[in-house]
Amino acid sequence: MLFGILVNEGPYQHQASDSAYLFAKAAIEEGHTIFRVFFYHDGVNNGTRLATPPQDDRHIPNRWSELAQEHEIDLVLCVAAAQRRGMVDPDEMKRHKKDADNIADKFRISGLGQLIEAGVQADRLITFGD
Amino acid sequence: MEDELESGVVKKFLYVNRRAPHGTVYAHEALEVVLIGAAFEQDVSLAFIDDGVFQLKKEQDTSEIYTKNFSKIYAALEMYDVEKLYVDKDSLESRGLTENDLSVDVKVIDSKEMTKLIVDSEVIFNF
Numbered sequence: 001m002l003f004g005i006l007v008n009e010g011p012y013q014h015q016a017s018d019s020a021y022l023f024a025k026a027a028i029e030e031g032h033t034i035f036r037v038f039f040y041h042d043g044v045n046n047g048t049r050l051a052t053p054p055q056d057d058r059h060i061p062n063r064w065s066e067l068a069q070e071h072e073i074d075l076v077l078c079v080a081a082a083q084r085r086g087m088v089d090p091d092e093m094k095r096h097k098k099d100a101d102n103i104a105d106k107f108r109i110s111g112l113g114q115l116i117e118a119g120v121q122a123d124r125l126i127t128f129g130d
Numbered sequence: 131m132e133d134e135l136e137s138g139v140v141k142k143f144l145y146v147n148r149r150a151p152h153g154t155v156y157a158h159e160a161l162e163v164v165l166i167g168a169a170f171e172q173d174v175s176l177a178f179i180d181d182g183v184f185q186l187k188k189e190q191d192t193s194e195i196y197t198k199n200f201s202k203i204y205a206a207l208e209m210y211d212v213e214k215l216y217v218d219k220d221s222l223e224s225r226g227l228t229e230n231d232l233s234v235d236v237k238v239i240d241s242k243e244m245t246k247l248i249v250d251s252e253v254i255f256n257f
């Protein structure tokens with residue numbers, strides 16, 4: 001089955017990103033395919049490469065990057081949500097004349113159309129959040 | 131438009147709005163999804179449940195909390211061909227509201243009809 005995943009909450013504050021990650025991993029292990037993971041609301045904060053959690057804790061952004069690397073999963077941060085919250089990729093950095101970018105490996109920033117497309121293309125769109 | 135779809139697939143989209151309009155960003159950002167999604171020519175319905183019914187309340191004024199008063203956008207949804215707005219009857223009544231308190235034309239439905247609407251939908255966004 002082709003799954004789309006929507007993550008609506010930030011890392012560590014909320015279990016949504018953990019559950020979405022575990023779901024994606026389990027789905028892949030069962031032979032399913034993840035069409036896209038779309039991060040919205042505070043969920044965009046899952047895409048920062050500047051997080052430094054304690055060593056005995058899971059590294060949520062890195063974990064997503066690694067899963068995407070391994071299984072070629074499309075990780076998309078909503079551009080409007082990202083701009084509000086200071087999530088920046090190299091293109092956004094140039095466009096808005098910021099002095100840095102902070103996006104983690106394998107994440108990209110794009111429009112909400114990518115979420116709608118996931119809804120249309122995937123067999124199931126699963127939301128993780130409250 | 132970069133996200134344009136050429137698949138021709140039309141699915142039943144349902145946006146379930148459950149939260150008060152202000153206090154958290156969910157309602158506002160949900161509306162942004164609806165507006166962008168309108169360009170994809172899907173079969174769109176909106177449901178307002180629990181505190182979500184307050185999103186449609188007339189005469190909202192956010193000037194003293196310094197947030198955007200996006201409530202006027204609901205009345206513009208018609209121009210985006212988003213015309214099916216459903217409001218949960220119990221949610222409305224338990225908050226002391228009637229249809230007259232709402233800023234747009236809606237269909238008030240009971241929980242049984244709401245259940246059917248949700249079951250019959252193919253893509254559900256829950257904000």
